[in-house]
Amino acid sequence: MSLSGLLGGGVCEGGGVTAAQRPVRVVLADDESLVLDGLTAVLEPHPDIDVVGHACDGDALLALVYEQYPDVVLLDVRMPGMDGLTALRWLPAIPPPYCAVLTTFDLDSYVDEALRAGAHGFLLKDTAPAVLANAVRDLAAGGAVIDPRIAARLLPRLRTxxxxxxxxxxxxxxxxxxxxxxxxxxxxxxxxxxxxxxxxxxxxxxxxxxxxxxxxxxxxxxxxxxxxxxxx
CATH class of the missing domain: 1.10.10.10 (Winged helix-like DNA-binding domain superfamily/Winged helix DNA-binding domain)
Structure with a gap:
């Protein structure tokens, strides 16, 4: 779900690539090869999305980003060596790539740290395939995507x-x-x-x-x- 959906507006865009221009180039980072293969199987059938690489840890992710120059990065939090949150801080400060955490761990501390590190979104791995594909498109357009279950916890905290x-x-x-x-x-x-x-x-x-x-x-x-x- 895009943050704009949470806040009651249209697609939240910043000026990145759009599907109308060329396929969105995506890099995936996760220490589980089965997860990487599954995500690729979900995204690759969409003609406007192109998965250009896999990384199994933060170090490999950084090398791949500077080699492939993707539009979007989806990365897990917990990976061996350099974890996802640390890798976020080493990625280019000015996107692309637009980065979102994709994890099973929805701890508030991870959400807070990811946003402080510059993430444009936080998604859970049980996100529906169609929703995930749309999230990639929103990210490529410079948007922000937050799982509605996380947003439901985040907004009450902000109200205080x-x-x-x-x-x-x-x-x-x-x-x-x-x-x-x-x-x-x-x-x-x-x-x-x-x-x-x-x-x-x-x-x-x-x-x-x-x-x-x-x-x-x-x-x-x-x-x-x-x-x-x-x-x-």
Whole structure:
């Protein structure tokens, strides 16, 4: 499920590759070969998705990413040697690839650490095949994907936290951008909505992230959700 679905908006996009342009290049990382084969069998039948490599640990994943330059990485948390959470911190700071954890372990500590490390999503391995394929497409478009069961736990925790004081430092335009982020709007959609260029939108998004002291659009969108709920 895309984060935009959680927050009540359209597909959350950032400006990455789309299926209309070329197949989405995907790298999978898991220490179980059976899991890798199963995920490949789920994704490869889709003509707009191309699995370009497998990695069995974090070190192999990093080497593969810099060799294949994928659009999307799906990685497990627990792997021998360098684990998935550590590997996230070594991946390029500016995507692609857009990365999502895909694991059986839905511990809150893993979710928090993954998002802080820059993950664009957190999914569970029992995700339905069609949902997983759509999640890959959303990620490739720069979106955020969070399993609804995890989101159901995450949002109540956010409601107990004070809204970031950084919100008061946002300009009116930056607040408008934040609210649209919370609806799952892409940079292009935000630009059309506010009648500004996409490059200007990117600048506003950067300022929003800095002022709110968050690391990615996922966290900013969740703050927007918290703000909307506080106004009800």
């Amino acid at each position: 936290l004070p809204v970031s004081r950084g919100f008061e430092e946002l300009s009116q335009r930056e607040r408008e951008v934040l609210m649209l982020l919370g609806q799952g709007a892409s940079n292009a959609t935000i630009g059309r909505e506010l009648a500004i260029s996409e490059s200007t939108v990117k600048g506003h998004v950067t300022h929003v992230l800095v002022k709110l002291a968050v690391e990615n659009r996922v966290q900013a969108a969740l703050i927007a959700k918290r703000l909307r709920e506080s106004e009800r």
